[in-house]
Amino acid sequence: MSRKVVLTGFGCVSGLGIGLAQTWRKLAAGEGAIRPWRREAPEGHPAWRIDGPAARVDAEACRMALEQAVGDKDDLRPLGQLDPLSLHALTAGLEAVEAAGLRGHPSLARRTAILIGCGSGGNATMDQAYERLYARDLAKVHPQTIPASMISAPASHLAMVLGVHGPTFVIASACASSAHALGEAMHMIRSGRADVAIAGGSEACLTLGSWTAWSAVGVMADDTCRPFSKDRKGMVLGEGAAVVVLESEDHAQARGANILGELAxxxxxxxxxxxxxxxxxxxxxxxxxxxxxxxxxxxxxxxxxxxxxxxxxxxxxxxxxxxxxxxxxxxxxxxxxxxxxxxxxxxxxxxxxxxxxxxxxxxxxxxxxxxxxxxxxxxxxxxxxxxxxxxxxxxxxxxxxxxxxxxxxxxxxxxxxxxx
Amino acid sequence: MTVSKEAILGVIAEESGLDPAALRPDATFEQLDIGSLDVASTLFIIEDKFGVEVDPDKLDPHSTIADFVDLVMRLAPS
Structure with missing residues (x-):
């Protein structure tokens, strides 16, 4: 069994904006999202400073977009604490599913898969927990630390909000994670394991701990990102999520979906x-x-x-x-x-x-x-x-x-x- | 920070995601769909904010909001 896999919905969140429309407007105008990111060191902790370029998500706008997409804030209650990792994934995921016209569709039960690529887990939540333990010598951390920060949380959260009961998990392969997620989702549909797949990636690594670790690798630019350019100095960290709805062509055609392309x-x-x-x-x-x-x-x-x-x-x-x-x-x-x-x-x-x-x-x-x-x-x-x-x-x-x-x-x- | 009934209710509302108006004194955690992780989160914040340590074994799904508030108030330094 090998079925053609088509694309029926896109969603994305990044420093460029919330949603594909905002994102495209910036890109088409030749505008970027990389800005200086400065955090002064608090007293007593001279190492806790950040000074370098980054492309950060507008967290408030992202949460507002998510609440609007969900409709009823109570629907987010069972999810518990949301790390930005999940916030980004949910916002992009709901946009994609809405664009595909699949919100509330019966297909979203057992014949849909969710595959999300993540490089690391919920860094913000872990940073907060470790700061209590290592810097303030407090023995207890928030009980939601593990469920909120685990790398698979975005997949679980999407499944809960969308009512998806099919194969659902996270794929981790660093900077290729979400390519593997889309590719493996395509194979799931080709082989008949699923009719629909909600696949993409999410990341929220702009925290002090993560920033410091990335800086140590020696690959970060101190000015901006200049791919294939002379005088390029390295990469610039961003954050966000992007999600694609994949379907077997038969499934998409049967429900009259607008087919945007093919993952070939x-x-x-x-x-x-x-x-x-x-x-x-x-x-x-x-x-x-x-x-x-x-x-x-x-x-x-x-x-x-x-x-x-x-x-x-x-x-x-x-x-x-x-x-x-x-x-x-x-x-x-x-x-x-x-x-x-x-x-x-x-x-x-x-x-x-x-x-x-x-x-x-x-x-x-x-x-x-x-x-x-x-x-x-x-x-x-x-x-x-x-x-x-x-x-x-x-x-x-x-x-x-x-x-x-x-x-x-x-x-x-x-x-x-x-x-x- | 001083413990008060209002402050305790505020923490329960924040950690459970419920509207404070929903926290009727006679409602149980079970009736309000406040799970064990929400209770643990609430106790964590209560201890963090007010320095009041509550033994979670003294609470169960049938504990009411009033039970919870009374327990914290009893343990709070006067």
Whole structure:
């Protein structure tokens, strides 16, 4: 059994805005969400300071959007305390399900799956608990600490709000988590294990503890994110969520759903080489596998949404892999790197970039690569740069290739296609 | 912070997500759908805010809001 898997709803939350409409407006105008993030150290704790760029979600607007989407605040009561990780996932998830016209639909019971990618759990909740224990020597932490912060909480919370009883879990593969979530959800539908899948990713890692740990890795920029640019300094952390509703084509057609596209291919590989450095062979393996799975030749012009972190190591290795696979046909394609706008959403980033990529195909407009200071000698790619005007770059592609290459050498590539 | 009946009810409402008006004195935790984790959360905040430590074994699903308030008030330093 192998069924065609179509896309019927998108939702997203990031520093760019709450919902796809706000997000697209910013992207189309060539605006980014990366801003200075400063937190002064409180007295007695000189290490507790933050000073660097980040793309943060407007938490208040996100909660208001969620309460509006739920309708009755009492429906959120059984969920208990919500870490921002779940807040983001719920807001994006409800938007996607609403857009798909599936809220309250009988399909959402046993034949729907929920697969959410997360890089880490509820950092804000854990930070609060550890601060009590380590800094204030208090023996007790809030009883909701574990249920609110566990990495699987967003999947559980979505299932509770939507009444989904099918296979529901979280996939963790660092920065590729939500690509794996979408890809595995696609396979669930192809194989007949589910008719509908609510798949995506969520992340909420902008906390003091997480920030300090990321800073220690040595991959963070102190100015902004400049993918494939000369003088790039590294990645910039973001936060948020993106969720996609996937359905078997038969199921979508039977209920008269508006089909936005197809998740046509998924390729995944493991470098088995290094915990932080990318591996060109592993990357190429995943991209080729995605094309093979989709039955779409690499010569077909496409919108290529890169992993494009802006780090010293990722960008040249990814650029070389893309050059090796697409060769001269690359000139007819368009390459984007939207982390320059929304930051690196870690476990949510792949889903965010897939949603943006599909929206770009549908609108015939590519969000420009921001903050670019000129071509880097080691990153030769036909980037969509907003050189002539600050807005989106016109495109005419029907195929999206969306790359995600995670720490630990876990690679996942998705191929989307507009409806024929 | 001084303990008062109103302050205790405020914590129950906050931790259970219920409207304070719903917290009738004779209503039990079970009737109000306040589960054991909500009770534990409420006790945690009560201890944190007021320094009053309550043994959770003295409460069960049939305890009423009035039982809870009385218990905390009895244990509070006068």
């Amino acid at each position: 291919g998924y390729g995944t590989s493991s470098d088995a080489a290094d915990m932080t450095a990318p591996d060109r062979e592993g990357i190429e393996t995943a991209i080729r596998a995605a094309h093979e799975d989709a039955g779409i030749a690499s010569e077909v012009p496409a919108l290529i949404s890169t992993h494009g972190t802006g780090t010293r190591l990722n960008d040249p290795v990814e650029a070389a892999a893309i050059r090796a696979i697409y060769g001269r046909s690359l000139e007819a394609s368009t390459v984007i790197a939207t982390k320059s706008a929304h930051g690196h959403l870690i476990g949510a980033t792949a889903a965010m970039e897939f949603v943006i990529g599909m929206e770009a195909l549908a609108r015939g407009a590519a969000p420009p690569v921001l903050n670019h200071l000129g071509a880097a000698p080691d990153c030769d790619l036909p980037l969509a740069l907003a050189e002539a005007s600050p807005g989106a770059v016109p495109i005419d592609h029907r195929v999206l290739v969306s790359n995600s290459f995670a720490f630990g050498g876990l690679n996942a590539v998705l191929i989307g296609r507009l409806p024929s």
